[in-house]
Amino acid sequence: MKKFFRVLLLLASAVSLSACGNLKNSSLANNSKTTSSTKTKTYQTTETGNGGYTVLLKDGHYVISPIAGLTATTNDNSVDTREFERGLIQISKSQYSTSSYVFQEGQYLSTSTVNDWLARKAPSNKTGLNPALGSKKQYNPYYLEEILEQDYLTGSGSSYRLGGMSIGLAMNSVDYYQKVKDGPEYQEDISRSDQKDYGQQIADQIVARLRKQKDLRDIPLTIGLFSKTSKDSLVGGTYFLYGTAAANSSKITSWKPVSQQTEVLPTVGNAKAINSSDASSFNSFKEAIQNYFPNISGVTATLRYENGKLAQENIAVTTQFYGYEQVQSFTRLALSTAKKYLPSSVPLEIKIGSVNNVQALIAKETADSDYQVHIYGGE
Missing domain, CATH: 3.30.300.190 (GMP Synthetase; Chain A, domain 3)
Incomplete structure (x- = not known):
């Protein structure tokens, strides 16, 4: 039985949000958009371990992001999901120390907002981050497939506030499409260079949009670019670039390469x-x-x-x-x-x-x- 519980601990630690299962009660300021900054609720935090973040729980429950699992198309590769999350946590560790910040899944981007962002830009959706469809001769692929938000809170005792945010942008390496409904499937390969150029472009747009929210004006915003693999790939994708917009800045001025292979x-x-x-x-x-x-x-x-x-x-x-x-x-x-x-x-x-x-x-x-x-x- 002791072996069983040790292995359960091992599995819980695999995504770098390590926790030994002991909870500490604390009254942490609720940083959600719908709550006054002076209102407090009872939270618990997990013990940290193995270089991972302490995780913030709400009323004893793990807080799930409302945008988790939203995608631009149905051409998803399920093996990418874990790497998409794990890789962003690893990037975040270089920006937000595990000894100073508490982790929570993203709570600031709503389902409706992200669905609009993942859609194509159109007269009816000016916030779309994917390009308009284009013409019959020139198809414009879906570059952006998924958005991930992670929140990092800082403070001590009973006073915590949002101290930083990380955003993952999953960029397609292949876009699958049909020219007519129920017709044959075609594919458009997207080069790493195009992933990089388009990803950097929309990253600055996202930073500018986030700065319009009061709670997000004076915190660092880190954005990582993730390359998704083809839908029949046996391995998950990897991050290849990330950058951080300093507090009160609406642009990422410096990007750093990420060296990952699977x-x-x-x-x-x-x-x-x-x-x-x-x-x-x-x-x-x-x-x-x-x-x-x-x-x-x-x-x-x-x-x-x-x-x-x-x-x-x-x-x-x-x-x-x-x-x-x-x-x-x-x-x-x-x-x-x-x-x-x-x-x-x-x-x-x-x-x-x-x-x-x-x-x-x-x-x-x-x-x-x-x-x-x-x-x-x-x-």
């Missing part, structure tokens, strides 16, 4: 692995566990690199066995094999399961932590 192993076709040593380590692990049981359906890994260095490795092992001792013994083998072949200097997760169920989880939460193991329905 890949899936084994590679497909003639594609080269980002790091041959990491690929070799994974292949050794894969071969060792596949030789143990003849009925393993597949072993794949998703690797994330930051500034050229491996930052996270997640492995999925799909099995075709269900026996109690089979799962127990295979999990022990996977653990010893991971210690032998896989890098010890990065967070790592190994999920073992059938198509329908997760049977076991092996994980290292940080580079310095020990492996944690939980077998579902086991000891």
Whole structure:
């Protein structure tokens, strides 16, 4: 049972909003647009851990942004979602210290506002951030697919206020469209250069619009540009640029590149692995566990690199066995094999399961932590 709760903690920490589950009561000033700045409500905050933000809860509940999940089109890639959020948190850490700021999902952008912003610009929607459709000969793609808001509060004791905001702009790398209803699907590739140019342009428009809100005039506004992958990609997109408009400024004057890469192993076709040593380590692990049981359906890994260095490795092992001792013994083998072949200097997760169920989880939460193991329905 102790192992079970340790793994639950590990899963809760995976998105960098780490929390040990203990709540602290505090009376934090409510910073929502519909509440007077002098009115207070009872809040709780989670304990921070592993370099993550303390998270603000309202009446014991996690506060969800009203714009979460809104997209410009239906051509979404679900594997992008987690990276879109996680990457913006990582960018925010360079602007808003985890020791000084408290995290809350965005509460200032409304559903109606963001739906209008994600739509095409038109006489009936002058706030649209995607271009007008264009002509039959010149199709204008949807550049902006999604908007993410994260709020960072600062203060102490019973007095907290919004101290900074981060906005993620998910830019399409491919736009899918039909020329006629129910007709064939076409696609328009969007280069990184066009993503950058268009993203920077609309970022300044968003900053200017946000400055019109009283509560957002004198805080830093950080905007990150995220490149979405094609809808059939096995990996999520990555951030490639971010900038911050200083308090009271309506423009981002300096942009900084973000060096992130993701890949899936084994590679497909003639594609080269980002790091041959990491690929070799994974292949050794894969071969060792596949030789143990003849009925393993597949072993794949998703690797994330930051500034050229491996930052996270997640492995999925799909099995075709269900026996109690089979799962127990295979999990022990996977653990010893991971210690032998896989890098010890990065967070790592190994999920073992059938198509329908997760049977076991092996994980290292940080580079310095020990492996944690939980077998579902086991000891």
